[in-house]
Amino acid sequence: NAGVTQTPKFRILKIGQSMTLQCTQDMNHNYMYWYRQDPGMGLKLIYYSVGAGITDKGEVPNGYNVSRSTTEDFPLRLELAAPSQTSVYFCASSYLTGGNTIYFGEGSWLTVV
Amino acid sequence: EDQVTQSPEALRLQEGESSSLNCSYTVSGLRGLFWYRQDPGKGPEFLFTLYSAGEEKEKERLKATLTKKESFLHITAPKPEDSATYLCAALGSGNTGKLIFGQGTTLQVKP
Numbered sequence: 030n031a032g033v034t035q036t037p038k039f040r041i042l043k044i045g046q047s048m049t050l051q052c053t054q055d056m057n058h059n060y061m062y063w064y065r066q067d068p069g070m071g072l073k074l075i076y077y078s079v080g081a082g083i084t085d086k087g088e089v090p091n092g093y094n095v096s097r098s099t100t101e102d103f104p105l106r107l108e109l110a111a112p113s114q115t116s117v118y119f120c121a122s123s124y125l126t127g128g129n130t131i132y133f134g135e136g137s138w139l140t141v142v
Numbered sequence: 143e144d145q146v147t148q149s150p151e152a153l154r155l156q157e158g159e160s161s162s163l164n165c166s167y168t169v170s171g172l173r174g175l176f177w178y179r180q181d182p183g184k185g186p187e188f189l190f191t192l193y194s195a196g197e198e199k200e201k202e203r204l205k206a207t208l209t210k211k212e213s214f215l216h217i218t219a220p221k222p223e224d225s226a227t228y229l230c231a232a233l234g235s236g237n238t239g240k241l242i243f244g245q246g247t248t249l250q251v252k253p
Contacts (some may be wrong), residue, residue, distance in 0.1 A: 033185075045221030066241075069151065071229065072186070087240065107155040119185050131241070 035120050035134035040110045042110040050105040050137050052120030061103040062087075062131075063095065065116040067122050072119065078103055101128045110141045143243045145247045146232050148244035155220055155251050163215040163228055172236030175213045177206050178229040180246070188231055218253045 038052045054061065059080045064072040074087030078097040087101060092114055094106040096131050103122075123131040145168045157162055167175065174193055178186035192201040192208035200205045203224060205216040215228055225247045231241040 069245055070239075071146075071148075071245040072231075073243075074240055077240065121185070131188065133187070135185050136183070 033122055033132050033134035034085075035118075035137050037137060038135070039138045042139065043094055044105070044110060044112065044141060046110050046115055047106070047108050048110070050138070050139075052105065053101050054102045054103075054120075054122040054132070055101065056121035056122060056132065057100060058124050058132075059100070059133075060125075061097065062121045063093070063103070063105045064119045064121065065089065065138075066136075067116050068120060074139070075105065075118075075123070088107070090091060112141050115139060115141045144232065145232050145240050146186055146227075146242050146244040146249050147149045147202070148232060150247060152248045153250070155217075155249065157216055157221055157251055157253050158219045160218045160220070163249070165213040165215070165230035165244055167213070167230075167232045167242075168211075169232040169234045169242060172232060173235065174233040175208055176233070176241065177204075177213070178231065180227045180229055189228075211220070218227060218247070220249070220251050222251050223252045225249055239246070 033054045039084045062077045063075040066072045071091045073095050076095040078084045081100050084095050120134040121131050135137050147166045149164045158160045177189040180186045190206040195210045197208050203218050207214045227246045231243045
């Protein structure tokens with residue numbers, strides 16, 4: 030059982046470039062999330078989705094976009110990358126809205142230079 | 143504004159030296175307080191859920207407790223393999239499942 034799979038693991042972007050972080054889960058979870066984690070700052074919610082076709086902003090959505098066309102996939106799009114988007118990105122999914130059912134991917138390390 | 147604060151930021155212990163990690167929260171309509179373990183280069187892994195003041199949960203050398211303002215993660219006789227970053231998160235009112243995370247405590251246990 031793969032759980033939550035994120036790609037790529039590492040990426041270096043130049044300022045102004047765009048890219049998509051891929052996330053897929055095989056647990057048939059309705060809820061999916063994108064977090065970013067900066068050193069000493071904890072995890073901040075970027076976007077979340079409560080089901081296919083439904084997405085909403087989290088705490089720090091500026092500079093990002095998401096889509097949820099299927100239950101399994103929740104890609105995160107970075108438009109016009111900026112150095113402030115250098116971070117570790119975690120995708121997560123859950124069956125219910127409780128934190129005890131949330132499963133995280135292994136993270137994507139993004140550097141914008 | 144809902145907020146979760148963890149202390150200390152970093153903690154170094156000798157093997158067998160017990161201690162506690164603190165998680166203070168200000169969250170309206172708390173629906174759950176969660177503890178996670180995060181190893182370097184990995185995503186957070188769920189440890190405990192606490193729902194109401196006075197509740198306690200245990201797992202091996204870890205015990206989590208909850209009051210109306212704080213949660214503690216007590217580590218008894220830690221071993222080097224307990225070294226990790228420990229995150230707490232709070233789930234407030236609403237139905238979106240949005241967790242508010244603290245900044246984490248990085249624990250290092252030396253043999």
